[in-house]
Amino acid sequence: MNNFQNIRKFNESYYFKQIFNEMTTKSSYSFVLFLLGFPVHVVTYFLYLLKKDKHSYAHKFVQTKEQLIAQGKMQAWEGDYRQQEQTKAAFFKQSLNDQQLASVVNQLTEQKLKREVEKILTSDGIAKQSYTNYFSKLLENPIFLAVTFIPGIFMYCFLVLCSNAFSRFIVERLFQSAFVIVGVATLVFTILYLSPFDPARNLLGIEATPEQVANFNKIYGLDQPYLVQLWHSLSGLFTFDLGTSFEGKENITQSIMNKFPVTLEIALFSLLMAIAIAIPVGIISAVRPNSFADYAFMFIALIGLSIPSFWQGLIFILTFSLKLQWFPATYNPNNWLSIVMPVVVLGTSITASIARMTRSSMLEVIHEDYIITAKAKGLSERKVITKHAIRNAMIPIVTVIGLLFGGMLGGASVTEKVFNISGIGSYIVDKQFIPDIPAILGGVVYIAITISIVNMVIDVLYAFFDPRIRSKMKKS
Numbered sequence: 001m002n003n004f005q006n007i008r009k010f011n012e013s014y015y016f017k018q019i020f021n022e023m024t025t026k027s028s029y030s031f032v033l034f035l036l037g038f039p040v041h042v043v044t045y046f047l048y049l050l051k052k053d054k055h056s057y058a059h060k061f062v063q064t065k066e067q068l069i070a071q072g073k074m075q076a077w078e079g080d081y082r083q084q085e086q087t088k089a090a091f092f093k094q095s096l097n098d099q100q101l102a103s104v105v106n107q108l109t110e111q112k113l114k115r116e117v118e119k120i121l122t123s124d125g126i127a128k129q130s131y132t133n134y135f136s137k138l139l140e141n142p143i144f145l146a147v148t149f150i151p152g153i154f155m156y157c158f159l160v161l162c163s164n165a166f167s168r169f170i171v172e173r174l175f176q177s178a179f180v181i182v183g184v185a186t187l188v189f190t191i192l193y194l195s196p197f198d199p200a201r202n203l204l205g206i207e208a209t210p211e212q213v214a215n216f217n218k219i220y221g222l223d224q225p226y227l228v229q230l231w232h233s234l235s236g237l238f239t240f241d242l243g244t245s246f247e248g249k250e251n252i253t254q255s256i257m258n259k260f261p262v263t264l265e266i267a268l269f270s271l272l273m274a275i276a277i278a279i280p281v282g283i284i285s286a287v288r289p290n291s292f293a294d295y296a297f298m299f300i301a302l303i304g305l306s307i308p309s310f311w312q313g314l315i316f317i318l319t320f321s322l323k324l325q326w327f328p329a330t331y332n333p334n335n336w337l338s339i340v341m342p343v344v345v346l347g348t349s350i351t352a353s354i355a356r357m358t359r360s361s362m363l364e365v366i367h368e369d370y371i372i373t374a375k376a377k378g379l380s381e382r383k384v385i386t387k388h389a390i391r392n393a394m395i396p397i398v399t400v401i402g403l404l405f406g407g408m409l410g411g412a413s414v415t416e417k418v419f420n421i422s423g424i425g426s427y428i429v430d431k432q433f434i435p436d437i438p439a440i441l442g443g444v445v446y447i448a449i450t451i452s453i454v455n456m457v458i459d460v461l462y463a464f465f466d467p468r469i470r471s472k473m474k475k476s
Contacts, residue, residue, distance in 0.1 A: 017139040019159045024132050029162075037155030040148045041135070048134045064117045074113060081108045166460070173459060177452035182234065184448040185441060189233050192437045193226060199246050202434050220246060233441055242442040247434055252442045256424065260446050262331075263416070263423035266339065267408045270347030275401065278351045282358025282397075286366065287385060297355065304352030313345045313418035330420040342419045346412060350404040357400045361393040368392075395462060402458035406451040 023029040034041055068074065082105050089096040138144045149156060162168040200216040201208065208216075217223040221232060236242050242252035281301075285294040320341060321329035328338040365371065366389050374384045413425030424443050431439040 016145065016156065016159055017136050019163050020139055021136055023159070023162060024136075030132070033155055033158065036158050037148075037152040040152035040155065044135055044138060045131060048131050051134075060121060061117055064120050065113060068113060068116060073116070074109060077109045077112050078105055081105045081112075170456065170460070173456040177449070177456065180452055181237075181445060181448050185234055185237055185445050186230065188441055188444050189230055189437065190226075192435050192440060193229065195435055197435050199434050199436065203246060233438070236438070237441070237445055243438050245431070245439040246436045247431070247439075252439050255427070255439070256442050256446055259422055259427050260424045260443075262333070262421060263409065263412050263425055264450065266342050266346060266415070266421070266423070267405065267412060269339065269343045270350065270408060271401070271405055273343060273347045274351040274354050274404075278354035279358050279397070282355045283362055283385065283390065285355070285359040286362030287381075289363065294359075298359070301352035301355045304348045305356075307348065309345055309349065310414050310418055312348060313341070313415060316341045316345060317418070331422075338419075342415050342421060345418070346408060346415045350408065353404055354397065354400060358393070358397050361396045362389060365389045365393040398458055398461050402454055405454050409447045409450060 020033070023033065082101065085096065085101055085104055088094075145156075158171075161171055198213075199220075199222065200213040204212055204216060214223070221229060224232075240253060242256070244250060245252055245255070281297045285297045288294055316327075317329045320326045326337075327341050328335055330338065331342060332338040366385075371384060371388060374388055375381075409425075412423060413429045415421070416423045416426040417429070424446065428440055428443040431443070
């Protein structure tokens with residue numbers, strides 16, 4: 001029992017050290033760990049400077065180097081390398097003068113000497129001092145962990161999060177998403193800033209006096225330099241304070257929170273409808289190529305890709321609302337039937353795209369050698385398709401689904417306008433002709449955040465479907 005407790009304590013004391021050593025192999029992780037544990041690193045780096053012996057390693061290095069030279073090792077290596085280079089030149093029929101030969105031999109000998117000295121010092125337990133090694137040794141001490149846990153809690157939490165390959169993968173994607181969101185916000189703001197539209201003139205009218213225009217620009221900070229306006233916009237995004245819109249002085253955060261869920265709901269239902277219809281259709285078409293069902297399904301998919309969404313929406317309203325009176329013509333959040341036609345219209349084109357991608361991906365997979373081997377072993381066609389083919393064909397399909405979902409969020413404005421839906425797409429379209437910079441920026445960033453989250457989920461699904469990706473994640 002005591003031995004078990006001692007082993008457990010030993011493992012706990014080396015837990016953070018092992019993770020720290022793995023993560024500091026990448027400079028980006030080292031920088032993040034330094035920032036998160038800044039109070040701890042300030043004190044430990046000061047102690048490192050006090051205890052650091054700048055001359056011990058260098059002295060041992062020079063001493064060991066002189067010993068090897070005194071033993072005649074260097075002369076022996078020079079002879080070996082000289083013979084090696086002469087043999088190589090004779091074999092390739094190359095001319096090599098004495099000066100070139102001496103330069104090459106000297107370079108190779110110096111490299112060999114350095115490697116041998118480092119090998120000897122490492123075997124003797126003498127390592128080149130660095131702050132990373134010093135801090136790594138401190139992590140072995142449970143007392144150090146207990147004392148620094150509170151000031152370094154963010155660093156230790158980050159180490160725990162990154163201890164698992166999948167959680168580390170998610171953390172990396174979250175950091176990448178943050179950079180993507182900042183990049184999108186900066187690009188959108190720059191385009192709006194360079195836009196020829198003048199918000200003051202568009203809102204106040206052409207009869208507004210120069211004093212009124214100047215006052216408007218001063219109130220909303222439009223008279224400030226580009227970098228100042230950009231900083232205010234980005235800081236507002238990260239503090240969730242998007243301010244008020246130019247038109248109507250509405251609270252932008254509240255407006256987006258009211259409108260974005262509507263667009264997200266329609267997009268999600270459209271995606272679920274597309275997946276439920278397209279994947280079975282694509283599988284059937286691939287399993288029965290050049291059959292009547294294959295031609296029929298792909299012809300319908302081609303029609304679905306060719307129909308403009310605004311025209312399809314108008315035809316649906318004329319047919320199913322005005323003539324048959326099955327569904328309401330406009331969206332009503334209190335009537336679930338009113339969401340049916342927008343979902344179908346928005347999901348038609350992506351259903352066709354996913355079906356065609358599923359068919360092509362399945363056709364490529366079912367002709368692979370391992371599928372032929374599975375059939376030769378006597379497995380039924382159903383087991384071959386469900387257990388082998390579908391899973392290996394899902395990676396390109398999942399990629400297309402992620403891309404199409406992002407396109408739906410960005411392109412839902414047409415469908416929202418047709419069915420009079422007060423969503424984020426129509427909100428951005430209404431604001432862009434002013435241009436209402438804070439409102440547009442907030443709407444675009446919300447969409448960018450959602451697409452980043454979807455892409456992260458897609459990347460995780462890659463690892464679920466492909467074991468090769470899982471193994472790479474564990475090795476990284």
